[in-house]
Amino acid sequence: MTAYLIFVARRFGQLLLVVFLGISATFFITHMTPVDPVAETISVITNFSKADPEAIELMRKTLTELYGLQGNVFEQYISFWSRLLRGDLGPSLSAFPTPVSQIIFRALPWTVGLMISATLISFLIGNALGALAGYYRKSRILKIVSLGLIGLQPIPYYILAFILLILFGFVWPVLPIAGGYEMNADLTLSFSLVLDIIRHSILPALALVLVGAGSWLTGMRALTSNIVTEDYVTFAELGGVGSTRILRSYVVRNALVPQLTGLAMSLGAIFNGTVITEIVFGYPGIGTLLIDAVHAGDYSLVLGLASLSIVGVAIAVFLIDILSPLLDPRIKAE
Amino acid sequence: MQTEALLHTPKAASEPILAVENLKAYYTTKAFGIDRDIRAVDDISLTIAKGEIYGVAGESSSGKTSLIKTIVGAIRPPLHVVGGSVCFNFEGQAYNIYDLGPDELQTIRWRHLSYIMQGSMNVLNPVRRIKHSFFDFAFAHMGLDRATFWDKVREHLRRLDLDPGVLDSYPHQLSGGMRQRTTIALATVCTPEFIVADEPTTALDVIVQRDVLTMLRDIQRDLGSSFLFVTHDMSVHATVSDRIGIVYAGRLVEEADTPTLFRGARHPYTQHLVASLPKIGDATRRASLSGRPPSLADPPAGCRFHPRCPLAMDICSKQVPPLNPLAPRHRVACFAVSGATS
Amino acid sequence: MFTIVRDLIRYNIEFAIGLLILLLLIGAVVLSFFSPYPAADIYVVPPDMPPDAEFWLGTTSRGQDTFWQLMIGLRNTLGFGVGVAFLSRILSLVVGLTAGYAGGRTDRVLMAINDSIMVIPQFPILVLFYFVLKDNMNWLMLVLILSALGWSYDARLIRSIAMSLRTRPFTMQSVYSGMSMRKILVEEHLPYVMPIVFATTMNNMIWSIGMEITLSVLGFTDVDTPTMGQMIYWANSHSALISGIWWWVAAPVGAIVILFVGLFLLSMSMNEYIDPRSRLNRMGN
Numbered sequence: 001m002t003a004y005l006i007f008v009a010r011r012f013g014q015l016l017l018v019v020f021l022g023i024s025a026t027f028f029i030t031h032m033t034p035v036d037p038v039a040e041t042i043s044v045i046t047n048f049s050k051a052d053p054e055a056i057e058l059m060r061k062t063l064t065e066l067y068g069l070q071g072n073v074f075e076q077y078i079s080f081w082s083r084l085l086r087g088d089l090g091p092s093l094s095a096f097p098t099p100v101s102q103i104i105f106r107a108l109p110w111t112v113g114l115m116i117s118a119t120l121i122s123f124l125i126g127n128a129l130g131a132l133a134g135y136y137r138k139s140r141i142l143k144i145v146s147l148g149l150i151g152l153q154p155i156p157y158y159i160l161a162f163i164l165l166i167l168f169g170f171v172w173p174v175l176p177i178a179g180g181y182e183m184n185a186d187l188t189l190s191f192s193l194v195l196d197i198i199r200h201s202i203l204p205a206l207a208l209v210l211v212g213a214g215s216w217l218t219g220m221r222a223l224t225s226n227i228v229t230e231d232y233v234t235f236a237e238l239g240g241v242g243s244t245r246i247l248r249s250y251v252v253r254n255a256l257v258p259q260l261t262g263l264a265m266s267l268g269a270i271f272n273g274t275v276i277t278e279i280v281f282g283y284p285g286i287g288t289l290l291i292d293a294v295h296a297g298d299y300s301l302v303l304g305l306a307s308l309s310i311v312g313v314a315i316a317v318f319l320i321d322i323l324s325p326l327l328d329p330r331i332k333a334e
Numbered sequence: 335m336q337t338e339a340l341l342h343t344p345k346a347a348s349e350p351i352l353a354v355e356n357l358k359a360y361y362t363t364k365a366f367g368i369d370r371d372i373r374a375v376d377d378i379s380l381t382i383a384k385g386e387i388y389g390v391a392g393e394s395s396s397g398k399t400s401l402i403k404t405i406v407g408a409i410r411p412p413l414h415v416v417g418g419s420v421c422f423n424f425e426g427q428a429y430n431i432y433d434l435g436p437d438e439l440q441t442i443r444w445r446h447l448s449y450i451m452q453g454s455m456n457v458l459n460p461v462r463r464i465k466h467s468f469f470d471f472a473f474a475h476m477g478l479d480r481a482t483f484w485d486k487v488r489e490h491l492r493r494l495d496l497d498p499g500v501l502d503s504y505p506h507q508l509s510g511g512m513r514q515r516t517t518i519a520l521a522t523v524c525t526p527e528f529i530v531a532d533e534p535t536t537a538l539d540v541i542v543q544r545d546v547l548t549m550l551r552d553i554q555r556d557l558g559s560s561f562l563f564v565t566h567d568m569s570v571h572a573t574v575s576d577r578i579g580i581v582y583a584g585r586l587v588e589e590a591d592t593p594t595l596f597r598g599a600r601h602p603y604t605q606h607l608v609a610s611l612p613k614i615g616d617a618t619r620r621a622s623l624s625g626r627p628p629s630l631a632d633p634p635a636g637c638r639f640h641p642r643c644p645l646a647m648d649i650c651s652k653q654v655p656p657l658n659p660l661a662p663r664h665r666v667a668c669f670a671v672s673g674a675t676s
Numbered sequence: 677m678f679t680i681v682r683d684l685i686r687y688n689i690e691f692a693i694g695l696l697i698l699l700l701l702i703g704a705v706v707l708s709f710f711s712p713y714p715a716a717d718i719y720v721v722p723p724d725m726p727p728d729a730e731f732w733l734g735t736t737s738r739g740q741d742t743f744w745q746l747m748i749g750l751r752n753t754l755g756f757g758v759g760v761a762f763l764s765r766i767l768s769l770v771v772g773l774t775a776g777y778a779g780g781r782t783d784r785v786l787m788a789i790n791d792s793i794m795v796i797p798q799f800p801i802l803v804l805f806y807f808v809l810k811d812n813m814n815w816l817m818l819v820l821i822l823s824a825l826g827w828s829y830d831a832r833l834i835r836s837i838a839m840s841l842r843t844r845p846f847t848m849q850s851v852y853s854g855m856s857m858r859k860i861l862v863e864e865h866l867p868y869v870m871p872i873v874f875a876t877t878m879n880n881m882i883w884s885i886g887m888e889i890t891l892s893v894l895g896f897t898d899v900d901t902p903t904m905g906q907m908i909y910w911a912n913s914h915s916a917l918i919s920g921i922w923w924w925v926a927a928p929v930g931a932i933v934i935l936f937v938g939l940f941l942l943s944m945s946m947n948e949y950i951d952p953r954s955r956l957n958r959m960g961n
Contacts, residue, residue: 166917
């Protein structure tokens with residue numbers, strides 16, 4: 001037990017390091033450029049209406065304070081962290097003065113929901129097919145299905161989502177290709193709303209599953225075909241243990257540990273994919289919000305989204321990491 | 335050890351429990367345009383009687399493990415059977431291993447035929463407690479309800495001087511010797527009639543080796559099972575085996591009862607193996623055999639031992655010596671012994 | 677080297693197809709230098725022409741020949757992938773070999789940083805870069821940024837090989853004969869990891885080109901260097917699909933899919949060549 005706690009503590013240290021490096025990177029990226037967010041903001045606002053110089057000066061003062069840009073770089077860095085730890089990401093510019101955190105948390109459930117369901121589906125399908133394809137190596141159907149999924153795997157998320165959009169938007173328009181729900185939907189919880197949300201999530205999820213399943217399949221198939229040569233599998237076969245039992249309790253059970261580590265390691269990439277897919281389908285999550293923020297020149301929203309993505313993914317990686325020793329009794333502290 | 339071996343009484347050759355006839359199994363590999371056949375089991379015939387402990391001896395990579403894998407039907411590509419048959423006789427019924435379907439094979443495994451694998455360090459599923467292995471392997475074969483089944487398992491473990499607490503352990507928590515003894519307990523819990531043991535003592539230290547050998551002997555006495563016992567260690571054979579077959583480069587070169595083999599081996603290779611054993615009170619230097627065992631992918635023509643054989647004649651490099659009976663229960667494949675007339 | 681390639685072509689159909697695709701793409705790159713029109717010029721041909729004998733892949737709404745746009749786009753996209761792969765290989769070699777050879781604290785520090793970079797989601801970071809750099813974001817800048825983000829996974833792979841090399845007798849021999857660490861890594865260990873470096877190059881190109889395409893399609897890169905993603909960006913901004921100019925979209929999307937499948941086949945067959953276990957599995961089939 002203490003060994004497990006040491007393991008968790010180490011992983012937690014790694015989590016803190018990821019967050020520290022990631023957030024520092026975002027801070028310094030935004031500060032290494034000559035772009036002055038305050039001037040940017042003022043120019044965006046004054047684009048639409050003429051303001052007198054006094055009002056602009058007042059605005060400049062307020063914005064400098066809001067963005068935490070007083071003092072030298074080091075002071076700014078410290079104040080950036082302290083505001084971040086309080087969950088204060090500043091006000092959004094495009095929806096001034098709504099706090100950025102409030103806007104992000106409105107979009108977050110869409111992204112998290114899409115990402116979790118698509119990841120679960122592709123992880124389950126990919127691993128199940130991979131285990132079967134690695135164990136029943138002669139099956140023709142499994143070979144064809146594997147080939148199809150593996151062939152889709154290298155295609156960038158954007159392109160695959162785009163192809164689905166063309167297929168289901170122009171060639172065979174049966175599914176909604178944009179948004180998270182019908183434009184004029186009644187947003188009180190009802191069966192039809194849930195159904196509508198599911199219908200809208202099918203294409204984005206399908207894009208993610210089609211790209212994701214192939215890599216789980218390849219990994220699982222390789223692991224399976226290595227594990228079936230292990231002594232404990234041969235021994236179980238000689239022991240007359242049934243083949244479904246061998247596949248489930250001996251092969252898959254042992255392959256799951258490295259696959260789970262793989263899931264933790266590729267979570268960042270999966271998040272990228274989710275965000276990109278959202279953009280293609282105009283899904284109302286983090287991705288679409290990020291693009292809108294860029295186009296609106298919303299400095300604090302972009303910064304907030306980048307920071308939050310890093311923290312969110314790092315925490316998810318940590319949670320998956322500390323799960324793996326529960327599957328493999330041999331992993332204690334490394 | 336020698337004297338103990340002499341106490342073995344040759345068992346009467348009743349109906350055999352295992353008959354292997356002209357068995358051939360090759361590894362066929364095909365990679366980047368090069369086809370190779372490795373003749374790991376090349377035309378081997380032998381029979382084993384009920385209650386007999388049959389030892390198979392030979393250097394490493396002589397094809398011992400391939401032979402027993404082929405006998406128990408545990409082969410996987412690239413190893414495949416090229417010819418011959420393996421026939422077991424359990425409770426008056428004949429089972430031809432390579433005529434059985436997978437389901438029939440599964441029903442005789444463990445109930446009648448069990449196997450103690452080489453490298454027993456990794457034969458237990460590393461991520462599950464040992465009790466799950468006992469359940470998976472034995473429950474279906476024993477046809478008992480759960481409570482009675484676990485009583486039986488615990489009783490079996492206690493009889494073998496193992497603490498039933500091992501059931502709740504993971505394999506990595508046990509020492510090498512404990513793991514091996516647990517594996518043997520697992521292999522014998524269904525009281526099988528035929529047990530194959532492949533180098534069961536090799537990776538263990540001498541003290542633990544003795545425990546394991548004693549355990550195997552006790553099991554054999556209690557259950558009356560037949561054993562196919564494989565090890566390269568001739569002194570272990572002297573202690574355990576009733577009858578010994580010597581394998582060289584995929585072929586059986588000599589076979590005799592243990593006392594006969596140790597006192598009157600006729601094949602030059604066997605003579606060398608026996609002579610290399612240490613004897614109490616004999617301080618002379620042991621001669622080692624020159625040369626190395628041949629590659630099974632490209633074995634020498636004729637008798638495979640002839641390049642290293644002190645008695646090699648012309649014919650030895652041209653013809654394969656047949657395994658001829660020299661006396662009852664003693665077969666030798668050597669032209670120098672049986673004459674070159676056949 | 678030559679015999680390896682010959683054997684792979686002869687006995688590994690994936691490698692042969694992948695190589696064929698790669699050669700076709702290199703052909704396209706060479707061809708792009710003979711383009712009759714400068715890449716950035718618009719309205720040089722009649723716009724919106726469907727594919728015919730004169731314009732093989734039709735023309736765009738901006739009055740450009742889709743075929744020549746595609747060739748030039750392929751050149752820039754491939755060049756981008758090669759550039760990122762080259763720079764990030766150097767980074768991953770330095771980090772991987774050093775961490776694997778030095779071990780101890782150096783290894784722990786390097787791997788902690790390595791693992792952090794591995795899990796940080798890159799897309800928001802890249803968008804952030806564009807957001808602050810705006811017009812300063814050009815082709816070369818993106819190469820540098822992606823190189824800085826794309827080395828970590830392969831560094832881990834190289835480290836694991838370097839760790840096993842460290843315990844080999846020849847390394848000991850070099851240490852006792854007074855070779856410097858730099859010399860041991862470059863002269864003794866580098867040749868052992870080169871095969872894996874080649875195999876990871878393909879995966880790295882798949883990743884970086886995918887990123888570049890995504891950013892370009894969103895308009896988050898330099899709009900003046902035409903790449904595959906740029907083509908889709910311009911097609912989208914002219915609503916090519918809605919107005920039925922399907923060839924403008926189909927040409928780059930088709931080329932991208934072919935490019936990725938080719939790179940993937942090469943990477944897969946090279947990995948299989950390196951890993952004897954998967955070769956054995958193939959034989960067992």
